[in-house]
Amino acid sequence: MADAILQARITNIEIMGRDDMPDGLTLNKITSQKGIGISEAARRVADLGWTPSYVKEAMSFPTDYKISKAPRDPMKQVLRSYFPMQEEKDNRVYGALDAALRGDMFRNVEPRWIEWMKLFLAIIPFPEISAARSMATLGQLAPGDDLRTGFTMQMIDEFRHSTIQMNLKKWYMENYIDPAGFDITEKAFGKCYATTIGRQFGEAFLTGDAITASNIYLQVVAETAFTNTLFVAMPSEAARNGDYALPTVFLSVQSDESRHIGNGHSMLMSVLKEPDNHLLLERDIRYSFWQNHMIVDAAIGTIIEYGTKHRDKNKESYAELWHRWIFEDYYRTYMLPLEKYGIKIHHDDVHEAFDSIVKKNYVHKIAQFFSAGWWANFWRIEAMTERDFEWFESKYPGWYDEFGVWWENYAKLSKPGSVPITFADTGYVYPHRCWSSLVPCVIREDFTIDEVDGELFTYASEVDRWTHKEAFAAEYQGRPTPAMGRFSGRRQWEEVYDGWDLADAIQDMGFVRPDGKTLIAQPHLSFEEKDMWTLDHVRGHTIRSPLLALREMTPQQRQAHVEEYRKGFKIRRV
Amino acid sequence: MTMQETASAAAGAKVFPGSDSRRYNYFDPKGRKATHYEDVTVDVQPDPERYLLQNWIISFGDGTPTYSKDWTALKCTDWHSFRAPDQEWERTHYQRQSTIVGMIQNVVENARRAGAPQRFDKAWVAVLQNHVGAFKHAEYGLGTALMRAQRYGYTQMVNNAILTNASYKLRFAQDLTLYLAEVGSDIGGFDLDAGKAHWLDDPIWQPCREAVEHIRAATDFLEQVFAVNLVFEPLVGELFRSGFVMQVAAAQNDFSTPSVISAAEADYERNLANAVELFALLLRDPAHGEDNRTMLQSWFTHHGGLAVKAALQLQPLWSLPRVKVASFGDAFERARDRVAAIGREIGIDADLPALPPVEVGQAAASAAVTDAAAE
Numbered sequence: 001m002a003d004a005i006l007q008a009r010i011t012n013i014e015i016m017g018r019d020d021m022p023d024g025l026t027l028n029k030i031t032s033q034k035g036i037g038i039s040e041a042a043r044r045v046a047d048l049g050w051t052p053s054y055v056k057e058a059m060s061f062p063t064d065y066k067i068s069k070a071p072r073d074p075m076k077q078v079l080r081s082y083f084p085m086q087e088e089k090d091n092r093v094y095g096a097l098d099a100a101l102r103g104d105m106f107r108n109v110e111p112r113w114i115e116w117m118k119l120f121l122a123i124i125p126f127p128e129i130s131a132a133r134s135m136a137t138l139g140q141l142a143p144g145d146d147l148r149t150g151f152t153m154q155m156i157d158e159f160r161h162s163t164i165q166m167n168l169k170k171w172y173m174e175n176y177i178d179p180a181g182f183d184i185t186e187k188a189f190g191k192c193y194a195t196t197i198g199r200q201f202g203e204a205f206l207t208g209d210a211i212t213a214s215n216i217y218l219q220v221v222a223e224t225a226f227t228n229t230l231f232v233a234m235p236s237e238a239a240r241n242g243d244y245a246l247p248t249v250f251l252s253v254q255s256d257e258s259r260h261i262g263n264g265h266s267m268l269m270s271v272l273k274e275p276d277n278h279l280l281l282e283r284d285i286r287y288s289f290w291q292n293h294m295i296v297d298a299a300i301g302t303i304i305e306y307g308t309k310h311r312d313k314n315k316e317s318y319a320e321l322w323h324r325w326i327f328e329d330y331y332r333t334y335m336l337p338l339e340k341y342g343i344k345i346h347h348d349d350v351h352e353a354f355d356s357i358v359k360k361n362y363v364h365k366i367a368q369f370f371s372a373g374w375w376a377n378f379w380r381i382e383a384m385t386e387r388d389f390e391w392f393e394s395k396y397p398g399w400y401d402e403f404g405v406w407w408e409n410y411a412k413l414s415k416p417g418s419v420p421i422t423f424a425d426t427g428y429v430y431p432h433r434c435w436s437s438l439v440p441c442v443i444r445e446d447f448t449i450d451e452v453d454g455e456l457f458t459y460a461s462e463v464d465r466w467t468h469k470e471a472f473a474a475e476y477q478g479r480p481t482p483a484m485g486r487f488s489g490r491r492q493w494e495e496v497y498d499g500w501d502l503a504d505a506i507q508d509m510g511f512v513r514p515d516g517k518t519l520i521a522q523p524h525l526s527f528e529e530k531d532m533w534t535l536d537h538v539r540g541h542t543i544r545s546p547l548l549a550l551r552e553m554t555p556q557q558r559q560a561h562v563e564e565y566r567k568g569f570k571i572r573r574v
Numbered sequence: 575m576t577m578q579e580t581a582s583a584a585a586g587a588k589v590f591p592g593s594d595s596r597r598y599n600y601f602d603p604k605g606r607k608a609t610h611y612e613d614v615t616v617d618v619q620p621d622p623e624r625y626l627l628q629n630w631i632i633s634f635g636d637g638t639p640t641y642s643k644d645w646t647a648l649k650c651t652d653w654h655s656f657r658a659p660d661q662e663w664e665r666t667h668y669q670r671q672s673t674i675v676g677m678i679q680n681v682v683e684n685a686r687r688a689g690a691p692q693r694f695d696k697a698w699v700a701v702l703q704n705h706v707g708a709f710k711h712a713e714y715g716l717g718t719a720l721m722r723a724q725r726y727g728y729t730q731m732v733n734n735a736i737l738t739n740a741s742y743k744l745r746f747a748q749d750l751t752l753y754l755a756e757v758g759s760d761i762g763g764f765d766l767d768a769g770k771a772h773w774l775d776d777p778i779w780q781p782c783r784e785a786v787e788h789i790r791a792a793t794d795f796l797e798q799v800f801a802v803n804l805v806f807e808p809l810v811g812e813l814f815r816s817g818f819v820m821q822v823a824a825a826q827n828d829f830s831t832p833s834v835i836s837a838a839e840a841d842y843e844r845n846l847a848n849a850v851e852l853f854a855l856l857l858r859d860p861a862h863g864e865d866n867r868t869m870l871q872s873w874f875t876h877h878g879g880l881a882v883k884a885a886l887q888l889q890p891l892w893s894l895p896r897v898k899v900a901s902f903g904d905a906f907e908r909a910r911d912r913v914a915a916i917g918r919e920i921g922i923d924a925d926l927p928a929l930p931p932v933e934v935g936q937a938a939a940s941a942a943v944t945d946a947a948a949e
Contacts, residue, residue, distance in 0.1 A: 048714035087672035106584035136725035166614035180592030187600035190625030489629035513592035
């Protein structure tokens with residue numbers, strides 16, 4: 001045997017040394033050993049699991065679903081090919097960041113864009129790491145071990161995403177002209193009225209019913225549908241603004257998402273097999289789709305459309321992107337086919353979500369809200385200009401009539417010493433906040449209220465009301481749902497600071513620059529100290545919680561208030 | 575007043591309040607300056623102490639918040655002070671895991687190219703097939719326990735250290751699985767299902783399986799981390815990997831298996847360092863240290879008892895190789911010393927009774943007889 005091997009090696013060496021190596025013969029083919037096939041490898045790895053017989057594992061993650069069928073791993077994954085692939089992806093990312101610095105990217109980047117990264121990158125590492133944590137849940141709940149490697153890879157992927165995004169943010173902080181806001185990032189994440197909306201998204205991945213949270217909300221809806229706008233559409237806009245770093249990092253992140261989408265679909269197919277689950281699936285797909293729309297479209301829609309300086313009329317608007325990625329790709333090819341398994345899909349919600357963007361100006365109203373409360377931010381928002389107006393008008397006819405004057409007012413009131421626009425006589429009505437999504441109730445005509453457990457709450461729409469009152473409850477349509485999550489905490493930022501002076505609230509949040517007086521947030525992009533607002537400029541105005549005020553009203557006053565609120569407002573020129 | 579536009583958006587293009595604030599300033603670094611690991615890890619998982627103004631905003635059906643300190647019986651005055659000594663974040667994790675995968679693939683490829691598996695001693699091939707094949711399930715069980723545990727820590731620093739621990743364990747379980755499948759295909763007649771059969775039914779492995787199942791079933795996530803790294807690993811994991819396979823294999827003409835196994839030993843050194851740091855911190859806690867010590871001591875009694883039983887039951891394995899170069903008695907003594915040293919490091923009593931002299935004697939005598947026969 002040994003002789004035969006020696007002879008084979010000599011022959012190989014001779015072949016390697018010959019100039020006339022036969023066609024198709026490569027060094028790799030000569031030296032490589034016959035390995036086991038990928039299917040066999042995945043099968044062997046899945047066979048590592050067993051059913052315990054000495055002690056039964058307690059199911060630590062609650063769910064009201066029944067899962068009896070083991071999910072299959074269509075991707076046949078093993079870790080030994082995963083780690084080198086990820087390392088290579090990382091090498092490209094970090095190489096590109098170095099190249100961007102050598103190419104002086106920050107000389108030409110648009111500050112309007114990078115400012116919004118202070119918000120976006122304060123939020124996103126938390127949902128990412130929450131997704132890592134939630135793989136504990138799915139790994140334990142899924143019968144069998146076939147998909148364990150898929151969940152393991154997703155867990156490590158999410159760890160990757162969270163820390164690679166923290167690294168990107170550090171990189172912006174070190175190299176961008178105004179690091180303030182990046183420097184307090186995780187503290188800001190805990191304090192800001194807007195990041196709490198992102199936390200509703202991230203906490204929803206890992207709290208409450210384990211299947212609702214980790215499979216439906218995270219994998220089936222957030223990752224399968226909305227990462228396209230988050231991680232594909234947004235990087236494109238970044239590149240248009242001279243930011244080559246965000247596309248580098250986030251397209252690399254997105255390349256991991258296909259694995260997560262596969263995990264989610266496989267788990268969903270396993271859950272679907274049990275007819276008893278269908279009612280809960282209908283509930284959870286409905287809640288998850290609507291809330292993802294409310295949160296992701298608010299944030300990403302605003303960043304893509306209001307964080308850009310690029311106004312080429314040939315590029316797709318957020319509404320067009322949404323139609324392509326969410327309506328065509330997700331709704332038509334992923335959600336609709338679920339009906340053949342007996343799952344009721346709420347088509348009206350999908351159409352309503354699209355209409356809210358196209359007809360009801362959801363994204364524009366959210367951007368207006370962000371700018372209305374600019375002083376409570378930890379990033380800068382500059383006024384839209386004539387060039388922006390033209391683009392918006394061409395993409396959303398009628399835009400100027402509704403929003404043009406607002407932004408002109410905003411520009412006028414951006415100088416320190418002006419009245420903060422929130423308190424100026426513009427006609428703007430500070431919005432109620434939705435108890436479900438935590439996004440402000442900006443589509444005024446859809447605003448609604450209801451009582452839950454004897455207390456009054458406000459909602460952006462009927463589906464949000466249903467989410468709180470019916471979906472997040474101990475019983476759903478007569479069926480006990482003890483595992484379902486509950487909304488908790490001090491959900492409304494305005495309630496926390498009700499009665500506070502603006503300056504005190506800003507100081508309490510820590511959104512002040514190191515000199516102890518200049519605000520981190522500014523309603524402009526001037527980097528001249530004389531143009532920058534300080535605590536003194538905003539002192540003397542009081543924060544009020546619309547919800548607390550509503551609760552104090554008599555029923556008649558409340559009815560009148562709701563009717564008035566639904567009528568909306570017309571912005572006056574200041 | 576007109577706003578002035580700045581030509582460049584690069585750092586230093588203008589000086590204004592905050593323009594030089596270029597470090598994350600919301601946490602105290604452990605050393606003089608924040609490490610890269612700290613920058614990308616600390617406080618990403620917030621809590622009401624740092625800095626959730628509005629508290630957790632979703633709870634479980636029973637009112638438990640998204641993260642709770644009640645998920646472990648151990649208490650800590652400041653969970654945020656823990657830093658993992660291995661300082662892993664995504665980039666270093668992939669670099670290290672990828673390097674290990676590459677190292678193993680090179681060793682295995684070279685061994686197979688050289689025809690090494692065919693020259694493994696026949697008795698050793700049976701050990702690989704039945705017992706290394708069984709042990710891979712123990713590694714997998716620990717990996718899945720840790721994957722569950724990484725959900726429950728109160729800070730990002732604790733959870734990420736457990737996450738990478740799970741990643742290492744699950745990779746190693748797969749390393750062994752695929753290694754055995756590949757060398758097995760060169761040997762011929764190698765039964766890849768035998769390992770699981772031994773894991774499930776062979777009396778030698780049942781106390782080991784019982785110990786692993788107890789770790790998997792523990793509901794306290796830090797009990798799981800403690801039992802894996804401070805009890806099972808030194809008493810059973812290292813005993814089998816270093817005390818048996820790595821010492822014995824070369825004498826059976828097998829140079830590749832120790833290389834594969836060595837990766838797990840290096841992984842363990844890092845995970846042990848992380849675990850020792852965490853538990854030492856909890857035992858030093860001015861308010862809760864004594865209560866924590868009592869709890870860890872009770873966990874040690876429970877899991878230590880199971881692990882010792884598992885270790886002793888593995889003793890016959892040392893008699894299986896044809897060439898005897900290591901004795902169970904010596905290996906167990908080293909494991910006993912190791913676990914005692916780890917206990918001293920964190921501050922619990924982990925001294926275990928020595929093997930009864932008769933067993934040491936029997937093992938030594940048995941090894942000597944077989945050695946003589948081999949010569």
